[in-house]
Amino acid sequence: MMLASSLRRASHAPWFTSMVTVALLVLMLVIGAFGYDGFLSPQVMLNLLIDNAFLLVVAVGMTFVILSGGIDLSVGSVLALTTMVAAFLLQNWHWPPLLVIATVLLMGAGFGAAMGAMIHYFKLQAFIVTLAGMFLARGLCYLISINSITIDEPLFVELSQSRLEFGGLFISPSVVIALIVLAVAIWMAHGTRFGRAVYAIGGSESSALLMGLPVGRTKVLVYAFSGFCASVGGVLFSFYMLSGYGLHAQGVELDAIAAVVIGGTLLTGGYGYVAGTLTGVLILGVIQTLIAFDGSLSSWWTKIFIGALLFVFCVAQRVISLGALRGKTAGSAKAAPAVA
Numbered sequence: 001m002m003l004a005s006s007l008r009r010a011s012h013a014p015w016f017t018s019m020v021t022v023a024l025l026v027l028m029l030v031i032g033a034f035g036y037d038g039f040l041s042p043q044v045m046l047n048l049l050i051d052n053a054f055l056l057v058v059a060v061g062m063t064f065v066i067l068s069g070g071i072d073l074s075v076g077s078v079l080a081l082t083t084m085v086a087a088f089l090l091q092n093w094h095w096p097p098l099l100v101i102a103t104v105l106l107m108g109a110g111f112g113a114a115m116g117a118m119i120h121y122f123k124l125q126a127f128i129v130t131l132a133g134m135f136l137a138r139g140l141c142y143l144i145s146i147n148s149i150t151i152d153e154p155l156f157v158e159l160s161q162s163r164l165e166f167g168g169l170f171i172s173p174s175v176v177i178a179l180i181v182l183a184v185a186i187w188m189a190h191g192t193r194f195g196r197a198v199y200a201i202g203g204s205e206s207s208a209l210l211m212g213l214p215v216g217r218t219k220v221l222v223y224a225f226s227g228f229c230a231s232v233g234g235v236l237f238s239f240y241m242l243s244g245y246g247l248h249a250q251g252v253e254l255d256a257i258a259a260v261v262i263g264g265t266l267l268t269g270g271y272g273y274v275a276g277t278l279t280g281v282l283i284l285g286v287i288q289t290l291i292a293f294d295g296s297l298s299s300w301w302t303k304i305f306i307g308a309l310l311f312v313f314c315v316a317q318r319v320i321s322l323g324a325l326r327g328k329t330a331g332s333a334k335a336a337p338a339v340a
Helices: 002-011 016-035 042-067 075-091 097-121 126-144 154-161 173-191 193-203 205-210 215-241 252-262 274-294 300-339
Strands: 164-166 169-171
Touching: 016 274, 016 300, 042 075, 042 169, 042 173, 042 193, 042 215, 042 252, 042 274, 075 097, 075 126, 075 215, 075 252, 097 126, 097 154, 097 215, 154 215, 164 173, 173 193, 173 215, 173 274, 193 205, 193 215, 205 215, 252 274, 252 300, 274 300
Parallel strands: none
Antiparallel strands: 164 169
């Protein structure tokens, strides 16, 4: 009885979905280990990070947007636009690669900041603004070229083929960059005024205004950071594919949202862990790896499993929200006689 009561209370706690995510990841790894030889080999686990480094960076930016109570549907298109602009500047205008990288990162941050400003100052819905941004960025790709642009710039090729080896294992430079972005984002979320303002705005924007927090500036910076992360993801994707193409990263925005939600961040905003997004990305990667090891299932099963998980976690978040609301209502009811 006490165990059931404890589980019921735990299921209403915001951290419950994060714990479920970790438990689910462990369970999937155990299933893979028993089902397939070599599944838990260290290199297979490192390949999860190698293949999903760009998605991790994009999902980190998305985490801040969702924490603030918003949404950003443009990240996949901004990633594709980054690959196209980078490829065009490298191959057609022959710009230095470091200047190209700096340019596309500024472009992504500026694109996100513009959407954030429209959302806050014109009081527009984030869904509509970022949907427009998604179409705009994807359309700009085809203004540059309707075909794929191959990148043969030596630095990009070297970074694409480089391996950082240790103890017989290896990772790519993209993994190092992605983990640095993750570490910086964790510090930003939990160790800075900006991070605390993001959580406060996601919890209640009106309360954040009453507390004197810079709501407008923070929302613009949140979307600027998301655009910046999308462009970093685009650079990493350019290393991965060595090309720019308007059809790159279709649906990545949905994968990023799924990783954030599965990682334990509430869709309503105000609660979540940036580190949990790494767990969400790893779960998506493990699903893909399980299907690859099986060999008999179509790759479309990845989308089916992700969709099912997303439904489960959305329902879990709703249960948590209702539990918290009932807790507040009960607390108010108990306090009322004392006030009287």
